[in-house]
Amino acid sequence: MSTTTPVPQLRLPGQAAAPEGPVDMAMMYVAHHAFRRDLRDFARAVPLTPVTDRAAWRALERRWAVFADVLHHHHSGEDAHLWPALLDRAQGEDRATVEAMEDEHAGVDPLLEACRDGLTAMVAAPSADTRSALTVRLVALREALGRHLDHEETETIALVQRLLSAAEYDAIDEHFKKTLTPRRLFRLVPWALVEVPTEVREELLGREGGTAHRVAWVVSRGSFRRLQRAAFAHLPG
Numbered sequence: 332m333s334t335t336t337p338v339p340q341l342r343l344p345g346q347a348a349a350p351e352g353p354v355d356m357a358m359m360y361v362a363h364h365a366f367r368r369d370l371r372d373f374a375r376a377v378p379l380t381p382v383t384d385r386a387a388w389r390a391l392e393r394r395w396a397v398f399a400d401v402l403h404h405h406h407s408g409e410d411a412h413l414w415p416a417l418l419d420r421a422q423g424e425d426r427a428t429v430e431a432m433e434d435e436h437a438g439v440d441p442l443l444e445a446c447r448d449g450l451t452a453m454v455a456a457p458s459a460d461t462r463s464a465l466t467v468r469l470v471a472l473r474e475a476l477g478r479h480l481d482h483e484e485t486e487t488i489a490l491v492q493r494l495l496s497a498a499e500y501d502a503i504d505e506h507f508k509k510t511l512t513p514r515r516l517f518r519l520v521p522w523a524l525v526e527v528p529t530e531v532r533e534e535l536l537g538r539e540g541g542t543a544h545r546v547a548w549v550v551s552r553g554s555f556r557r558l559q560r561a562a563f564a565h566l567p568g
């Protein structure tokens with residue numbers, strides 16, 4: 332159990348909590364903010380996108396692939412490294428909290444597949460019925476993932492702060508970084524920073540070891556913005 336001084340924690344719109352402790356959870360909160368933002372946009376954009384706009388549906392499918400890849404990377408890293416590290420130390424009710432995280436990830440997977448299949452169907456054989464079914468699935472996924480992220484931020488990150496030191500968390504984070512190929516990094520950085528306040532973005536990109544992230548941001552933000560505009564072409568504003 333850690334006894335080190337609490338560090339300042341990032342808070343972003345939609346975040347349920349930011350438990351105090353020795354571990355800086357900023358990157359986790361940036362990812363969670365982006366997952367919530369994406370599902371808000373997909374759930375709003377799909378019913379507003381005309382069935383006949385093939386370019387928009389193809390862009391939505393490509394944009395979904397970015398979201399799904401980052402979410403898979405995030406959840407599989409937590410399942411493989413973060414939850415086991417917590418289970419090594421957790422007792423009683425704390426164990427049940429961590430085990431619920433695994434179950435919630437597993438519960439989200441079929442909804443993710445159903446949404447991807449719906450988008451694929453809108454590209455291959457678009458129809459109003461398929462679009463309606465996809466809208467329902469997106470709302471269900473948004474609710475399920477939202478509940479999971481709220482639960483994780485409120486209870487599981489409180490456990491991270493109570494049971495792990497900053498150095499132990501950094502060692503776990505190294506596993507995430509190892510699977511961050513340059514291709515994934517160039518997609519992830521502009522995706523993660525959409526709607527993040529400028530001062531927060533600059534602080535994150537200016538951190539030690541942040542040069543690769545800044546390069547990825549500068550090089551790929553233009554192409555990501557074009558994909559974003561094409562996918563969410565029918566969202567007002």
Ligand SMILES: [Fe+2]
Nearest residue numbers: 359405409483
């Ligand atoms: Fe997470």
